Amino acid sequence: MKIDKDQVENIAKLSRIRLTELEREMFVHQLNNILFYIEKLNKLDTENVAPMAYTSDVSNVFREDKLKPSIPLQDVLINAPATKSGFFKVPKVIE
């Protein structure tokens, strides 16, 4: 598998970042290097190995359905670039 400029552009779009032409080229190169490395691993026979998503054997970690205090409104909004009457204010979104 090889990454091309269009794929880099698509990833940038999904990540909401803007890339310059130079950066695009740089990332094509870097990502392909990473994939090249992964390709080596692909040579291993993993047919009878289940995909592993977790490195520890621990499972079933829960909390009880018990209330904990929330945080004060002023702390909630403290980092917000814009607020209005207790709400976060964001650029208009209509889908």
Added chain:
Amino acid sequence: MTYEVVIGLETHAELATITKLFCGCSTKFGVEPNTQVCPVCLAMPGVLPVMNKKAFEYALKAAIALNCKIDEFTNFDRKSYYYPDLPKNYQISQNYHNMGIDGYMDISVNGTISRIRIHNVHLEEEAGKLIHPEEVGADYSLVDFNRAGVPLLEIVSYPDMRRVDEVESYMQTLRKILLYTEVSDCKMQEGSLRFEASISLRKKGVDRLGNRVEIKNLNSMKSVLKAIEYETMRQRDVLDRGETVDRETRLWDEVNEKSARMRSKEESQDYRYFPEPDLLPVLIDEKWLRAIKDTIPELPLIRRQRFIETFALSDYDASLLIDEKILADFFEECVKILNRPKSFCNWITNDLLREVKDRKLDIYHLKIKPKQLAALVEIIEKGTISSTIAKEVFSEMIQTGKDPKTVVEEKKLVQISDEGLIEEIIIKIISSNPDAIEDYKKGKKNALTFLVGQVMKETKGKANPKIVNEMLMKKVGV
């Protein structure tokens, strides 16, 4: 051209936990914006989610109640997308190992049972709420994260429905199951139960499904049905013109009763699902599964059938009773005390429901108790009060929670069966209504009804109507 309409539904139900899915913030509805949030549900850097056990068990319970296959291994996945109501920029959901798969739910349409297959049931977190100001030219939206992180159950059906009456029954039955299992309060007006429909048309006899259109923004069961009818007509027109239906997502406009394109399949999102590394998997053993199973009560359709068979109720009456679990429970309590199912059914489905509606009572906190209704039915049978008076007594009981005997004594409502007393009143009524007697003798039968009415009026409805009737007939000489 005749087409077959193929309909599937996606249902979202907020689970009835006190706290959110991954943090201890309250799930209470209708509070001031952003007052039920914390670093976890606001997605501050470095925070970690911890699963609410009750939410997990509720989701499991629903999956079992919907006859799903439950895998012993389950975990959670990240679904990535950007939207201002989603603080982490991904939603924790289930994609590769759902809570349950390949289930089914039986629905009843006009007495015919059909089986709708359930594709999967999974647990995920709710998004925040966006508010779009109505002021003209407003260039902003407002975000409230109180709802963000509330546990949400998603139930995906197979496209097994063909008609709107099936869709309606599916929604009603599913709502009842969620209420019976007590996993959700299903308040549609608060958004705790929401539906999305997918619709496609195909020529009769053709196997392959047509292009599917998803409809969002359906705020009530009524709008689901309206949107399906609209979409069926729209697609039929497209196909009749020889064109193809675009695979797309459309938004329902409740005011204008039509839908508009939201996004096409080409623009559809790439969610890049992958296993959530911040949560550990959950293993479900037989013992746990059985313990959850044991908490599932008899489900509505089965209960309805039992009511019809055991208590000889009509399909209609039984359906009314099982509609609300609390009413069906009330009914069964009454029958346990006194074996008069038909009578209790009438009291509950007529008088009780009317009083509840007229006086805006909360059926979950009724003052009247089953043993009191049983006592009322008992004193009617004994003849202590007439059935007309009983209605008055019942109304007082439901408002105050008093025993029927207390109400009867306080209001002096005991039925008059003393023949001497009734005779006195009859003589009085006859002498003051000579015209009616004449009419009756001329053959006007309803003159007698009039006289009975006069006696009842004189006794404020307390005279035993049977005795009044008999004595009057004797007096006027029949």
